[in-house]
Amino acid sequence: MSHDGVGPRAVMRSAAFLTAGALAVPLLAGCGSEDPAGKPLAGPDIAQAARADIADGGTLRWAVDAVPETLNTFQADADAGTTRVAQAVLPAMFRLDRNGRPERDPDYLESAKVVDTEPKQVVLYKLNQQAVWSDGREIGAADFAAQWRALSGKDTAYWTARNAGYERIEKIERGANDLEVKVTFGRPYADWQSLFSPLYPKDVMGSPDTFNDGARRKLKVTAGPFTVKKVDGRGDEVTLTRNPRWWGNPAKLSEIVLRAVPRDQRTAALAAGAIDLAEIDPEAAGRITLAARGRSTPTPLQGAGGRKSTGEATGAAADEKAGPEKKGRPEQQERGASAKIERQRQxxxxxxxxxxxxxxxxxxxxxxxxxxxxxxxxxxxVARALDRGALAKAVLKPLGLPTVPVGSHLALSGQAAYADNSDALGGQDTAQAQALLADAGWVPGGPVKEKKGKDGENAAGPEGEKPEKTDKADKTDKAGKTEDSGSKNRDDKGHREAGREQHSGEEDSTHLAQDGKQYANQLHQGGVPGAYAPKGTAAPAGAVAGPLAKDGKPLTLRFVLPSGPGSQTLQTVAERITRMLEKVGIRTEISKVADESYFKDHIASGQYDLALYSWPASAFPATDARPIFAKPVPAADGSLNVEQNYTRVGTDQVNQLFDQAAGTLDQDENHSLIRKADSRIWAAAGSIPLYQRPQLTAARKTLVNAGAFGFQTPVYEDMGYLRKGAKPAAGASSGR
Known part of the structure; x- marks a missing residue:
């Protein structure tokens, strides 16, 4: 999970699981002949090339956010870097294809299938006879059994972060020969293909000590096209080198160096020749695109206002950081800065x-x-106030990517379980949003105790009464929210003005600004004292609602956002959402907090009303998505166990559908149950999917079979640099 830069793997609430105004769940796709999963909105873009056109040798320097704290993907502090290392050096029985669906990896598996369902589910794995660990030992049943025992949850001495699926296994045994592994399940498990990927050697999984500590900073035994040569925490690098015992296609690269480079420093690192491949933000992508055209004029791709990236600012302002004795005359400084920018552009x-x-x-x-x-x-x-299509368009159109909003919480377009179930909640509808708010008792013109004005006196409420004075301890707003240290809560006037700012590249900025003026005029005029709309009364079509109140408290929601580098996109989206909510009478207070505290101190602890963050899509949603949407339950100590459901919204029915999906071996039924669960998640409106995250990767032009992978698991042995005179395959730049 991440804010806009990812993250993890990561019931019966009565028949009337919705209160007044309940929404009927529509008939789900999947019953007809057409597959609702569709195709991925964008395929991998990796400059695909044939192995014969790739030079032998070379080093790929690949930027990562940080050197992983552990190389054990099953520990709590594993991260994206951990996964990247595991993909290159460890077996995986199944990998993901370009559609985000699992496929057998023939380098490790000749076959894997369910051979029995009665009385127990039995899966038979037939291993590639050449598959061996880097110490020469054959991969076999002993490794499968050791991983099962470590992850089954029965021995708490193993510090595991997840054991989904492994706890359903009853036994693992050798098959007819050493190349066969027979896995018997105590309970049926639909997502059995998610298991043993990656597979660690019994040397790691065989005891709590080796599991907990043995694979944190080194992996002595591996079985992939690369091995771990060195983890240099102080130097912020992980070095992978060719595995001499690899039986598949030999790796083209001699080494892969995973180098920790902060995202706001990657443009400068690319220009300096320190890295060859890096995920970047839209601003950096714009600079690289312009450099290729021999230009330096900002474009919408660079972000709002065409701001300089950190790399450009670093080069341009280098002389400004120097002491007075090192500074030349202004024209000399300007020439020096321009020369540096030009060198970087080249x-x-x-x-x-x-x-x-x-x-x-x-x-x-x-x-x-x-x-x-x-x-x-x-x-x-809130959900009905949002124009999700406009939000997706604002983020993705300037990047030349498909602008289709996401229609599922549990899969993405192209994946087997995907279907657009957003109709279970409904699309943007201002009148319906206002009717729902009125039904909940939030009405315009109610008496509200205003915050103190600039002169220190309390402002009079809409009905002219003079609110009580509050002492310093009562400086929480009337919705019960407190200002976070390191964040700014704007007053209403400042917030409205900020919300009406126009941003470059936003096609609807003009009419949004006009809406803001209309809203400001309405606030200035005020409402008729005592004029309360009856419950359920919708505002006139097209009208901008005034602020709403209930029991003397305004309807104000605290919107928490990260403030660090790379969060500009989220902030722009949040400002658009704020304007959409204002149109139905919901006000927001934006709190910008430090990245390092965003999840721990705000999202995970529940200190927010609204927030933007991302979830990865899984090929196995019945397993991986359940903790994200499961109904929170009280813990023994009286606290609420939310697992990863940070919205705290869930139903017994959703839990039951996940359980049923995980236990059925019929794929069609499994997908139908997942889609039903998603419809009910939509109806509960705990989270609103907006858009699939853009994946922008800067790559050296001669580097092939690497870049923006999309769903597809990278093929590490095929990455490399083109031979002199060779070119990527026709159409390879798009990957489609």
Whole structure:
């Protein structure tokens, strides 16, 4: 999970699981002949090339966010870097194809299938007879059994972060020969293909000590095209080198160096020749694209206002950081800065931007634990106020990527379980949003105790009464929210003005600004005292609602956002959402917090009303998505166990559908159950999927079979640099 830069793997609430205004769940696709999964919106963009056109040798320097704390993917502090190392050096029985669906990896498996279902489910794996660990030992049943025992959850001495699926295994035994592994399940498990990927050697999984500590900073025994040569925490690098015992196609590269480079420093690192491949933000992508055209004029791809990236700013301002004795005359400084920018531009001409969509989506999370959003009518009103298509367009159109909003919480377009189930909640509808709010008791013109004005006196409420004075300890807003340290809560006037800012590249900025003026005029005029609309009364079509109140408290939601490098896209999306919510009478207070505290201190702890963050899509949603959407339950100590359901919204029915899907071996039935669960997640309105995250990768032009992978698992042995005179395959730049 991540804010806009990813993250993890990561019931019966009565028949009337929705209150007043319940939404009927539509008939689900999948019953007819047409496959609702469709195709991926964007394929991999990796400059595909035949192995014969790739030079032998070379080093790929690949930027990562940080050197992984552990090389054991089953530990709690494993991250994307951990996964990247595991993909290159360890067996995986199944990998993902370009559609995000699991496929057998023939380097490890000749076959794998369910051979019995009665009385127990039995899966028979037939291993590639050449598959061996780097110490020469054959991969076999002993390794499968050791991983099962470590991850089964029966021995708490193993510090495991997840054991889904492994706890259902009853026994593992050798088959007819050493190349066969027979796995018997105590309970049926639909997602059995998710297991043993990656597979660690029994040397790691065989005891709690080796599991907990043995694979954190080194992996002595591996079985992939590469091995781990060195993990240099102080130097912020992990070096992978060719595995001499690899039986598949030999790796083209001699080494892969995973180098920790902060995202806001990657443009400069690319230009300096320190890295060859890096995920980048839209601003950096714009600079590289322009450099390839021999230009330096900003474009919308560079972000709002065409701001300089950190790399450009570093070069341009280098003289400004020098002491007075090192500074020349202004014209000399300008010439020096311009020369540095030109050198950087020329260096960036050796790179190109490869783009796809990540197997992850950005959502608006609504905290349903308490406050106004504990009422599902208010949550649904927030959802109906959003134009998800406009939000997707704002983020993806400037990048030349498909602008289709995400229609599922549990899969993405092209994946087997995908179907657009958003009709279970409904699309943007201002009148319906206002009717839901009125039904929940939030009405315009109610008496509200205003915050203190600039002169220190309390402002009079709409009805002219003079609110009580509050002391310093009472400086929480009337919705019960407190200002976060390191964040800014704007007053209403400042917030409205900020919300009406126009941004470059936003096609609807003009009419949004006009809406803002209309809203400001309405606020200035005020409402008729005592003029309350009856419950369920919708505002006139097209009207911009005034602020709403209930029991003397305004409807104000705290919108928490990260403030670090790379968060500009989220902030732009949040500003658009704020304007959409204003149109139905919902006000927001944006709190920008440090990246390092965003999840731990705000999302995970529930200190927010609205937030933007991302979830990865899984090929096995019945297993991987369940903890994200499962109904929170009280723990023994009185706290609430939310697992990864940070919205605190869930139903018994959703839990039951996940359980049923995980236990059926019929794929069609499994997909139908997943889609039903998704429809009910939509109806509960705890989270609103917005858009599939853009995946922008800067790659050296001569580097092939690497870039923006989309759903597809990278093929590490095929990465490399083109031979002199060779070119990528025709149409390879798009990967489609």
């Amino acid at each position: 260096a960036l001409q050796g790179f190109e931007v490869r783009k796809s969509l990540e197997p992850a989506y950005t959502q608006l999370a609504l905290n349903g634990a308490d406050g106004p959003l504990a009422d599902e009518r208010v949550r649904r009103a």
